[in-house]
Amino acid sequence: MGQDIFEITINGIKLIVIFLLMVQAVPILVWVERRGSAFIQNRLGPNRVGPLGLMQLLADAVKFLNKEDFLPRKAVRALFYTAPVYALIPGVIAYCAIPLGTPLQIEAFEMAGKMWGPYTFAMQGFDIGVGIVFILGISSLAAYTILMAGWGSGNKFSLMGALRASAQIISYELALGLSIVGVIMLYGTFNLTDMVLAQQGPMSFSFMGNQVVIPWLPNWGLFYQPLGFILFFAATFAESNRLPFDLAEGEAELVAGFHTEYGGFKMLMFFIGEYAHMMIAAGLVTTFFFGGYLVPGFTPAEIREFVAQNLASTPNGISAITSVIHLLAYFVKFALFLWFFIHVRWTLPRFRYDQLMDLGWKTMLPWALFNTILTAVVIYVAYNFA
Amino acid sequence: MTADAFIFWFLSLVAVTSGLSVVMMANPIYSALSLAMTMVSLAALFATLGAYFIAGVQVIVYAGAVMVLFVIVLMLFDLREETKAFTRGQVSGALKIAMIGFLAGLIVMVMAQGVKFLAAPDVVDAAKLPEDSSKALGLVLFNRHIFGFEALGVLLLVVAVGTVALARSKGGTHAKH
Numbered sequence: 001m002g003q004d005i006f007e008i009t010i011n012g013i014k015l016i017v018i019f020l021l022m023v024q025a026v027p028i029l030v031w032v033e034r035r036g037s038a039f040i041q042n043r044l045g046p047n048r049v050g051p052l053g054l055m056q057l058l059a060d061a062v063k064f065l066n067k068e069d070f071l072p073r074k075a076v077r078a079l080f081y082t083a084p085v086y087a088l089i090p091g092v093i094a095y096c097a098i099p100l101g102t103p104l105q106i107e108a109f110e111m112a113g114k115m116w117g118p119y120t121f122a123m124q125g126f127d128i129g130v131g132i133v134f135i136l137g138i139s140s141l142a143a144y145t146i147l148m149a150g151w152g153s154g155n156k157f158s159l160m161g162a163l164r165a166s167a168q169i170i171s172y173e174l175a176l177g178l179s180i181v182g183v184i185m186l187y188g189t190f191n192l193t194d195m196v197l198a199q200q201g202p203m204s205f206s207f208m209g210n211q212v213v214i215p216w217l218p219n220w221g222l223f224y225q226p227l228g229f230i231l232f233f234a235a236t237f238a239e240s241n242r243l244p245f246d247l248a249e250g251e252a253e254l255v256a257g258f259h260t261e262y263g264g265f266k267m268l269m270f271f272i273g274e275y276a277h278m279m280i281a282a283g284l285v286t287t288f289f290f291g292g293y294l295v296p297g298f299t300p301a302e303i304r305e306f307v308a309q310n311l312a313s314t315p316n317g318i319s320a321i322t323s324v325i326h327l328l329a330y331f332v333k334f335a336l337f338l339w340f341f342i343h344v345r346w347t348l349p350r351f352r353y354d355q356l357m358d359l360g361w362k363t364m365l366p367w368a369l370f371n372t373i374l375t376a377v378v379i380y381v382a383y384n385f386a
Numbered sequence: 387m388t389a390d391a392f393i394f395w396f397l398s399l400v401a402v403t404s405g406l407s408v409v410m411m412a413n414p415i416y417s418a419l420s421l422a423m424t425m426v427s428l429a430a431l432f433a434t435l436g437a438y439f440i441a442g443v444q445v446i447v448y449a450g451a452v453m454v455l456f457v458i459v460l461m462l463f464d465l466r467e468e469t470k471a472f473t474r475g476q477v478s479g480a481l482k483i484a485m486i487g488f489l490a491g492l493i494v495m496v497m498a499q500g501v502k503f504l505a506a507p508d509v510v511d512a513a514k515l516p517e518d519s520s521k522a523l524g525l526v527l528f529n530r531h532i533f534g535f536e537a538l539g540v541l542l543l544v545v546a547v548g549t550v551a552l553a554r555s556k557g558g559t560h561a562k563h
Contacts, residue, residue: 134442136450137446137450138445144454147454148419163458166457170454177446
């Protein structure tokens with residue numbers, strides 16, 4: 001984790017900060033979801049407590065913490081209580097691997113009579129070489145949470161919901177994994193930071209020996225993998241159990257699905273887990289297809305140059321302001337996709353279960369396979385026929 | 387004890403404990419969940435060796451897909467009957483004890499022989515492995531071991547076709563009309 005105690009401490013704090021960021025983003029997203037849904041449906045939504053109804057979140061949190069903690073008679077104690085905790089873990093660990101900005105470089109400095117540094121801190125929880133594989137692996141463990149909750153509740157509706165949810169997650173994981181294969185082939189790496197850096201500058205690629213440059217388009221993965229983008233984005237909706245794929249909850253048929261027996265803070269933890277998966281999905285879409293933390297039209301080197309001339313003079317300041325600019329660019333794209341998730345939830349109706357399975361296995365999986373083969377052929381032709 | 391050694395012993399403890407509980411648990415669901423736990427701790431052990439790709443694939447394939455399917459199928463069974471059939475019977479009890487003895491003998495033999503295997507000259511030096519070992523792995527897999535890879539693919543296809551054929555011939559929801 002680092003070469004000395006300072007670096008290890010900062011890297012540890014970084015993990016905690018990312019966790020807190022994710023957890024703190026949930027109340028805001030809930031507010032956006034409630035107000036947004038209200039405006040979509042021509043209502044006002046919660047607007048009584050505090051300015052714009054923002055204090056409603058605090059009231060809700062207090063309510064959740066004060067609710068009675070009960071165990072259903074037929075529940076399995078160990079599974080019932082551990083499931084909500086497990087709901088948080090995969091989402092948070094996976095999100096830590098997504099790069100949020102250019103690395104922060106700190107010059108050597110003196111503190112407590114000792115020389116420290118120089119340091120380079122990546123703007124992410126940890127930089128892992130096989131980023132995609134890691135994130136897919138960790139977030140695929142979320143199926144156990146749902147199964148544990150469904151079995152541990154000792155309730156038929158919960159079990160039905162859990163079975164539906166996990167069957168759905170497994171089915172869509174195939175389409176999800178295959179739709180990224182094109183992206184991996186395009187960038188030639190598993191590492192998310194390398195993928196982001198491959199998308200900088202205006203669109204340029206070599207095709208059959210000619211260098212093509214399109215100055216008015218950014219070099220984003222979206223323009224190389226449009227089909228991959230559609231498939232990936234649709235599959236992430238299913239993975240995070242959001243409408244139109246929220247058959248696990250299906251309140252008309254299953255009360256509330258796998259969390260029927262949960263109340264108070266335990267239910268809130270499932271809620272946070274679902275939002276964490278939404279955030280991973282938004283972060284991954286941004287990273288794969290929309291240039292990650294890059295500012296469209298500018299490379300990180302150009303931004304650094306601009307900051308050095310206009311905003312800061314010390315190397316530490318230049319690096320910090322550059323990182324913050326990229327962080328903001330990342331969060332703008334990230335927020336747009338989160339809004340898209342919310343908008344879709346209040347726009348589309350729910351699928352029927354057989355339609356869901358048909359879409360996953362008979363439509364998205366073949367198209368993802370086709371995208372993989374097409375990408376392979378195009379890359380081969382582009383590089384080998386000059 | 388260094389941090390590496392601590393992590394290794396901790397993960398080994400988790401792997402062995404959950405592996406034991408796979409066979410000791412009376413309820414098959416808990417066995418399956420323990421098996422998933424074993425898979426995850428094995429993946430973490432791979433990661434401590436620097437084999438991140440194998441660790442990730444281990445989690446995706448075994449813990450994330452295969453074991454989830456097992457758990458789903460187990461949840462659909464009438465487990466009370468299954469549990470009775472699972473624990474009753476002298477023959478299976480004797481078989482279990484014999485199996486434990488066999489396994490213990492195997493472990494002792496491997497531990498006695500293991501030192502010799504490890505001392506073999508073509509042991510890979512972990513420090514010499516490239517930073518991104520997934521590329522090296524891909525090159526080895528698709529160049530030197532391509533026949534085995536493809537043969538395994540065909541074998542899995544045969545298994546899939548056989549399963550479908552069996553499911554359709556023996557009645558049930560997918561029977562031929």
